[in-house]
C-alpha cells in the first residue's frame with residue numbers, strides 16, 4: 115500500500131514539475147523575445163539618429179563652399195547644383211527652400227528622386243502652419259529647429275521640416291529642408307528587418323506612421339525617443355508575443371519525457387496494485403486454508419517421510435483430547451495415541467508396509483487412545499504427499515471419528531431388523547415397486563413365496579386394480595383398496611395399494627395383498643345357502659299350495675268325470691247310436707278329467723318328493739298323447755306343430771305323465787316364444803331319435819325369439835321368467851323331473867332363429883340292464 119501511495123505522490127510531483135518547467139520555458143522565451151525587441155529598437159533608433167544627424171551636417175555644410183562675396187542670386191546656380199547633389203545622395207531630403215527675412219520663398223529645389231516635388235513657388239510667402247513655430251524659434255535663437263510633423267497628399271508622408279538659418283553673400287536666409295520621415299524610418303530599419311516586428315512612429319503618443327497589427331494576437335512593445343528629433347517623437351516597435359509553448363522543441367522533449375515518466379509511473383501503480391491484490395488474496399487464501407484445516411471434521415496430521423509429526427490441525431488434537439500441538443509434534447511412530455498391544459502393532463506394520471511402497475494409500479479402522487484412557491472408533495487414512503516435481507515430502511494422516519456413524523449404523527440395523535421382523539411375521543404379501551422402472555424394491559417372505567422375488571405379482575395385482583377401477587382413478591388416488599382375483603394363483607385377495615415416499619425421496623407403490631379366498635368361499639356358501647333356503651321355503655309354500663289345490667280340485671274333477679259318465683249312460687239309454695261323435699267328446703272329457711286328477715296327484719306326490727313311477731312306455735303312445743294335448747294350444751295360437759320319430763325308436767323308460775308334462779311345457783314355451791313375430795308363422799317341431807348308449811333324444815325346436823346367452827344360465831332357476839303372466843317354475847320343474855329320470859336337458863340355438871331344447875332319457879331301466 116505504501117508503494118502505491120509513494121508512486122501516486124511521484125506521479126503528482128512529475129505533473130507539477132512538468133507544469134513548472136513549462137512555465138519557466140515560457141518566461142525565458144518571453145525574456146529573450148523582449149531583449150531582442152529592445153536591441154532591435156535601439157539599433158534602429160541609433161541608425162535613425164545617425165542618418166538624421168548626418169543629414170543635418172550635410173545640410174549645414176551646403177553654404178560653406180559658396181563664395182561669400184557673391185550675392186544670393188549669383189550663388190543660386192551653384193547652390194542649386196549642391197542641393198541637387200545632396201538630395202541625389204539622400205533620398206529622404208525631398209525639397210529645400212530658402213526664405214528671406216519676410217518669409218518669402220527666394221529659392222526652391224526639389225529632389226531628383228521620383229518623390230521630389232516643389233511644394234512652394236519662388237516669391238510665395240511661406241505659410242505652412244506646422245513649420246511657423248520652428249521658423250520663429252530659428253530666427254529668435256539663430257539655430258536650427260525642427261517643425262511639427264505634417265502630411266501632404268504626396269508620396270513620402272509624413273514630413274518634417276528642418277529650419278536652419280544660413281548666410282549667403284552676407285545676407286541672412288532661412289533654409290527649410292523637407293525630410294520624409296517615412297523614408298528615414300525605412301532606411302533606418304532596413305537591417306534586421308523581420309516579419310514579426312511592427313514599426314510605428316509616434317508624435318506626442320499619437321501614431322504618425324502606423325504599422326498594422328493583428329489585434330487578436332498578444333504583442334510586446336518597446337518605445338524609444340528618436341534623437342535628434344524634438345521630444346515627442348518616439349519609435350515604437352511591437353512584436354507578437356511567442357504565445358504557444360508548443361513551438362518550443364525543448365518543451366516537446368520535456369513533454370515526451372514527462373509522458374514517458376507518467377506512463378511508467380502508471381505502470382508502476384498498476385503493478386503495485388496487482389502485487390497488493392495478489393498479496394491480499396494470498397493472505398486471505400492462507401487464512402482460509404488454515405480455517406479450513408482447523409474446521410475440518412477430519413483430523414489432519416502431517417509427518418515427514420519417516421513418520422515424524424510436523425503438523426496437526428485443531429480437529430486432530432481435539433479428537434484426541436489434547437490441549438496443544440506440542441504433545442504430538444516431533445513424535446515418531448508408534449504415536450502416543452495409538453492403542454497398546456496387538457492393535458498398535460498392526461498399525462506399525464501397516465505404516466511400515468506403506469513406507470516400503472508396497473501399498474500406496476490405505477484406510478484402517480482402530481480405537482485411538484485419549485490421555486484420560488478413553489477410546490473411540492476412528493478411521494485413519496494414510497496418503498503420500500508428493501510435490502508436482504514428484505518429490506516425496508512425507509505423509510498425510512486423516513483421522514475421522516466414526517463412533518457416531520457406528521452407533522447410527524447399529525441403530526439403523528436394529529431398526530431394520532425390527533421392521534423386517536414385523537413385516538415377515540405378517541400374513542399379508544407386502545411389496546414395494548418403483549412405478550417408473552417396475553423394479554421390486556422390497557418384498558416380504560409371504561410375497562416371495564407367492565410370486566418369487568420379482569415384481570411380476572405386484573404388477574399383475576396392479577393391472578387387476580386398473581381393470582376394476584379404471585386407470586384414471588387408480589392414478590389419481592394415492593390410496594386404493596379392492597378385492598381382486600389372481601387367475602394364476604386361483605385365489606382372491608384384498609388388495610391395498612398406496613403411494614409412499616421411499617428412502618431416496620422418490621414416490622413408490624406399496625402393495626399389501628391379504629388372501630381372502632377362504633373368506634370369500636364361505637361368504638359365497640352363505641349366500642348360496644341363504645338363496646337355497648329362501649327357494650326351499652318358496653317351494654315348500656308352493657308344494658303346500660299345490661297339495662291344497664289338488665285336494666280342492668279333486669272333488670270337482672271327480673264330479674266332472676262322474677257327470678260325463680252319467681251323460682254317456684243317459685245318452686245310451688236315450689238310444690243315441692254308439693258311434694255318435696258326442697260319445698267320443700264325452701269320453702275325452704272323462705279321460706281329461708281323470709288325467710287332470712292324475713296330474714294333480716303327481717304334483718302332490720312330486721312336492722312331497724315321492725319317486726316317479728317308472729315304466730317302459732312306447733314312444734309313439736307318448737308322442738301322440740303329447741301332440742293331442744299340445745294341438746289345442748297350437749290351434750289357439752295358429753301355430754304349426756309337427757313331429758318326426760325315427761323308425762328305430764320303440765320304448766322309453768320313464769314316468770309317462772311326468773315326461774308328457776315336460777314335453778308339453780317345452781312345446782308350450784316354444785309356441786309362446788314364436789308367436790307375434792311379424793311375417794312368420796309360429797312353428798314347433800318335435801323330433802325323436804336314438805342317441806348313443808341306449809338313450810332316446812327328444813328335440814323341441816321352435817322359430818321363436820331365441821334366448822340371450824346371459825339368460826341361458828338362469829332359465830332353470832326357480833321363478834325366473836320374462837313373461838308378465840309367467841310363473842317361472844316350468845323349466846325348473848322340467849329339470850327336476852329330468853334329473854329324477856337320470857336324464858339331461860340342454861339348450862342350444864336353432865339354425866336360422868329360435869331355440870332347441872334337447873331332452874335325453876335312457877331307453878330302458880339301467881339298473882336292470
Ligand code: ADP
Pocket residue numbers: 779783784787816818819820821829834835836837839840841842843844845846869
Ligand atoms: P314361464 O313359462 O312361466 O315363464 P318357464 O320356466 O317355463 O316359466 O320359462 C322360463 C323362461 O324361459 C320364460 O319366461 C322364457 O323367457 C324362457 N323360455 C323358455 N322357453 C323358451 C323358448 N323356447 N324360447 C325362448 N324363451 C324361452
